[in-house]
Amino acid sequence: MSPAKIKLVTFFLLLGFSVILFRAAYLQLIGRLDYVERIAEKFPKTVVVRIPVYRGSIKDRAGRDLALSYPTISIYAFPKVVRNKEDLARRLSAILNEKEDVLISKLNEDKKFVWLARNVDRSYKNYVREVIKDTGNSPAVGIEEGFTRVYPHGHLASNLMGFVGGDGRGLEGLEYALDSVLYSKPIKRIFVSASKGYTLALDTDDSPLNLKTSDVYTTLDLGIQGIAEDVRDQIVKDWNPRRVAILVMDVRTGDILALATYPYYDPNHYRDYPPQSRRNYAVTDLFEPGSVMKPFFIGTALDKGYIPYNYTLYAEMGKMEIFGRIVRDVHPYGTLTLDQVLIKSSNIGTIKVARFLSKKDVQELFRKLYFYDEFHVLPGEVRPRIPDLQYPANILYASIGQGIALNLLHLCAAFGVLATNQLVKPRILLTNDPPQILTSGVFSERTLRWLQKNLMRVVEEGTAKLARSQFFTIAGKTGTSQKFDFAIRRYSREKVVAYFVGYFPATNPLFVAGIMVDEPKGPNPYGGTAAAPYFKELVERVAFLKGLKPDKTGQ
Template sequence: MMSASRLRWIAIVLAVWAVVVVARLVQVQILEHRVWEAESARQRERTVEVEEPRGDIRSRDDRLLAGSVERVAVYANPRKIPRDQRPGLATKLARLVGRPRGEILADLERRDGFYYVAKDLDPQVAEAVSRLRQRGVGTLRTERRVYPHGSLAGPAVGFVNAEGDGQAGLEAFYDRTLRGVPTVYRELRDGRIASTSLDLRLDTLGRPGQSLVVSLDCRVQQVVEEELTLILSQTRAKGASAVVMSPVTGELLAIASLPSYDPARVGQTPPEGRRNRAVEDALEPGSTFKPIVVAAAMAAGVLDPWEMVDCSGGGIQIANVFIRDHALYGLLPVRDVLAKSSNAGAIRIAHRMAAGQLDATIRNLGFGQPTHVELPAEAHGIYRSPQHWSALSRAGLALGQEISVTALQLARAYAAIANGGLLVRPTLVLETRDRSGRAVTPYRPQPATRVLPAQVASSLATLLESVVEDGTGKAADVPGYRVAGKTGTAQRASAGGYAAGRHVAWFAGFLPMPSPSLLIVVCIDEPESNYWAAEVAAPVFGRIAGRVVTLLGVQPTSGERV
């Protein structure tokens, strides 16, 4: 007979076991009820997402840059198709979807559940599939992305991959906005994870993507790309980029990068050709940076626009390094330091300031930081803080060295000179619209920040007119309009120095003075036949500006030559 103490121990163990069981039941059925309910649903159901129509991308002049056309996808679920019906079904589907019968039959025998037989088919296929009246086979709406203007603004517009995901340009930056919310279908399965007799059922209705209205003007974009194409063929340059922007609002009327690509045929373009040079290529700006140094000196109160500057008669010695000038200049007024692009004069001006004063203006004008334009992969450029400068750094900056900039960064800085000293944010997107065309997020310009005194900006803009009137930028002249700007010829930086025979030609300018409405930056990368900016970049600026003012109806400057 079992002792009383043993019975007590058995009773205690049973009681503890019962408490554990009850606690676990409470945990599973009450505390974790939703978790296990979701796990049960996951095992019984499978979801199928169908993308809703992707939004369009339209230019300010209402040209369709990116859109979608309706297509269909044919799906099958072999678990619902009897084996003896599969050979005949494969024959019928092969005729409809354009795939070999053997491949389709092999998929039907091999696959275990829902799959797509074919995608990107003509919508008429849907009616033909429905006439088959075959359980386990059906169609779902899909779409194909189209780019009616081909390579026009290709790097800015971007492209999508086979799954419809934005991969570059606006397509990538605004991917979530453009794609909307997918419609969700559910496929029920039994306890053995086999499909039930029910077909796909609607679970959650999706929402179409929103469309973008962008600031690009297709007419202006076309002009810019035509002129860049011409200069590439004439100089055999490696590439080119250009920006046309409103200096007042920051709206980009054109942003071009050549070589370009057709987003519908991006697979035919090597990765090197897919980048947007205007925002991704950071290059030394050469003498286009001299006005930035002059602006810093005037803002610091150490230079007056009417002053004479000692250009040292052919060069200047800094830290035991002799830096040559373009000619034997002596005393020059500030306007001629810019017009003749005197190296010694610009260096003399840079050395009037403390390092912090020059640094403050450079940073305030946006260098060394992104512009936050609505494009992916934007380069910050390279700019070091004064604590990392050498004895040659101020001289290097005066010549546009020891710093790298993108065409868009340079455009933003010159816009501050053109508009009276305000730093604007470059923008590509004016508004988003829903499927009915109603504005969802209307355009709200970012407030500009004052970075230069108004008088400094105005004086500097007037000084830059001399560059076009009788300096290195004569080829940028547009008859009838007062043009201000600056040339810049830079060497291509390489590891530890500069690459022989590799140059970059720049021109940055604006018109019509005294109240500019257009700002244009041109960058020609590694021209072979001729690399001087005065002969390569300035003429491109002049041709672009001359055509654009006509397109946009910009009035000639009153009282000027026509």
């Protein structure tokens, strides 16, 4: 044989040997589990099943469980070899909350393996074992231990928590966002119906079990969350709105202490609810904020030196045309001082102040308030919608909260600026790290003090008098924004969004909060009526829960 042929033969022999070696290595190191599973599936009395393992808990800031994995048992069967089916179904139905005929139907299925029940209370384990033994079904029916996800407080913070699917993976909310921390892959087992009177459950993977799950502590305060949900339920009862969102934050750290929404759902039974009931409206949806924007534009005009603090203007007796549209005030006003513009929430007065601001001024303000980006804190969070400030009309309408759209999280974070003069990034995970300050010194000290004093007057003598507390000082702003009706191509007079956003105690701010009520139904559905009174209740209950001393003189 010529040297060339010897080399060619040697090459093919080495190539064949390499292929065999590679295949053996793959089966041993990588594909062994898949190979074993494929073989097992071909036998009539074997099946490969994925068993969920422990998933980390979600807790509030005090360590109280909001979502946890509860130990359970599941009951499986090999229908073709089950004996005494009627007796077995009758005795199991006593604990499974399942009708006998449903169990018998499962036992008569033309399948080699079925689950008779999933996630049964583990306390029934011994009873089920006795039933299996008494009916002579040890080779055909078995028990597998596992876990199920439980939300012990039902609908509490449900739209924030989210839920997990049957495979143990987070599908929405924090369950989804934190899935990489909370989840470990399920164990794969081969179930074999043996002929000696027992059932085998074999691991397909003999490597050590490596659970990577961790419990997660959130910034939520279960007590404040309960108060927020009580307030929400009262709003729903009184106003029958389409949607509600309530948010409470620590103004110093950005910790989200409570987040309540309507509609809501029970994540233990999430399949029973439509998708819209599971949305977290505090972050997933944008709404025009209305008059809540006014203090930011007035403060900017003061800070820039465009107007003096004793500025006065004529409010056109409540009616004025702005770029082809009529803008109205709720009441007809003549001459107003600048503080009256804010306290009485004059649209015309605010627009006249906003005429001094340039595109650059407003862009700078919005950057300081973080309106050009999401905070990237909560799942589903959307970025504010900012109009094209190239057009002067958009600046003027934005000053009264039209043409600009924000979620409640951005509004509350922005109002934190009015309390502390710095924008603190919101956070939902509890940490010992210092708060992240995104911007500071948004307003001069003089302007900040002017805004704070007059936001307190909004509550004490202005549009938010129904938010006034006997015990605690509150600073804030009402807002009522008409919703744009695309069918008639103009703003609706019937459909509005009502707001109150503020901070408390105003003399030493600790909390910032916001209430948004979408499409309240009833007489005078304004921010001062559909949101402000409930803010007062929220403030007083949170303050007393936290043991705050009343800061109003003489209390």
